[in-house]
Amino acid sequence: MKSYRLLAMLLAGLCLGMPLQAGAQAARARSTAGVDLQARLKEVERDPKLLEAALKTGRAVAGVCDYCHGVGGNSPTPDVPNLASQIPVYNLEQLRQYAAGERKDTFMEGMIKVMNADEKVGMVLFYARQKVATKPPGNPILVAKGKDLYKKACQSCHGESGHGDDELARIAGQQPVYLNRALKRYRTGTGVRLDAAMAKSIKPMSDADIDALVAYMMSME
Numbered sequence: 001m002k003s004y005r006l007l008a009m010l011l012a013g014l015c016l017g018m019p020l021q022a023g024a025q026a027a028r029a030r031s032t033a034g035v036d037l038q039a040r041l042k043e044v045e046r047d048p049k050l051l052e053a054a055l056k057t058g059r060a061v062a063g064v065c066d067y068c069h070g071v072g073g074n075s076p077t078p079d080v081p082n083l084a085s086q087i088p089v090y091n092l093e094q095l096r097q098y099a100a101g102e103r104k105d106t107f108m109e110g111m112i113k114v115m116n117a118d119e120k121v122g123m124v125l126f127y128a129r130q131k132v133a134t135k136p137p138g139n140p141i142l143v144a145k146g147k148d149l150y151k152k153a154c155q156s157c158h159g160e161s162g163h164g165d166d167e168l169a170r171i172a173g174q175q176p177v178y179l180n181r182a183l184k185r186y187r188t189g190t191g192v193r194l195d196a197a198m199a200k201s202i203k204p205m206s207d208a209d210i211d212a213l214v215a216y217m218m219s220m221e
């Protein structure tokens with residue numbers, strides 16, 4: 001992954017149409033500062049004209065993200081998350097967390113600095129409208145164990161389908177290495193990714209339980 005991060009960064013600079021000087025980056029970051037992204041999302045969703053423009057912007061932004069997240073947000077690699085069908089409110093909240101240093105990933109933190117508010121809103125709306133590709137079935141024993149654990153510990157929030165809701169993340173069909181890493185980050189609570197509800201649910205789970213949960217979640221359509 002790391003080896004192509006620089007290339008992706010350059011691509012990002014070119015495709016988002018901004019010069020790579022630090023000054024220009026700072027100006028773009030300022031144009032996002034103070035914008036309530038969730039309020040802007042609601043405003044855009046309510047107005048068909050704004051929505052059409054946002055989807056166009058989102059598609060253009062996605063051209064940069066495709067490099068890692070895959071065409072239409074279906075990631076080609078198991079350690080990079082799908083963005084296809086992801087819940088807009090959740091995705092925007094993750095962008096806020098990266099920007100605020102509450103969720104840590106050096107590359108994504110940098111990537112977000114070069115996006116303005118409407119590019120962020122357009123991107124989440126565009127990806128929400130893309131379909132998640134079906135995965136080949138996993139090991140049936142592991143999937144059955146994962147289903148059982150999911151019903152007991154996860155379904156109350158994430159729902160039977162795992163498709164998410166107005167705010168909660170979609171987890172169905174998500175990439176396995178990414179899921180495994182995310183769950184362990186919540187469990188260890190070192191600050192790379194923190195969430196009280198998730199920490200409480202995942203603390204009792206062993207590594208083997210997490211393997212089973214991941215096998216089940218990636219097999220959910």
Ligand code: HEC
Nearest residue numbers: 005008064065067068079080081091094104105108111123
């Ligand atoms: C160089 C590869 C790369 C590129 C290019 C890239 N990303 Fe990412 N992205 C990642 C990785 C890896 C993660 C997972 C990081 C983590 O575990 O926190 C991620 C995570 C995310 C997440 C969080 C997803 C979730 O389910 O919580 C969002 C949202 C996101 N990226 C949006 C974007 C957008 C928008 C772009 C384009 C403007 C983009 N990314 C470009 C590699 C990339």
Ligand code: HEC
Nearest residue numbers: 153154156157158169171179182194195197198201202213
């Ligand atoms: C009390 C509600 C609740 C329960 C129970 C719960 N979750 Fe979550 N889950 C959340 C919330 C809220 C988030 C978003 C947290 C954040 O912003 O990082 C989340 C995020 C996640 C993510 C990250 C999604 C992504 O794209 O990165 C995964 C994976 C996940 N949950 C899996 C599980 C599993 C597996 C269980 C059961 C062991 C579980 N959750 C139980 C509320 C819950």
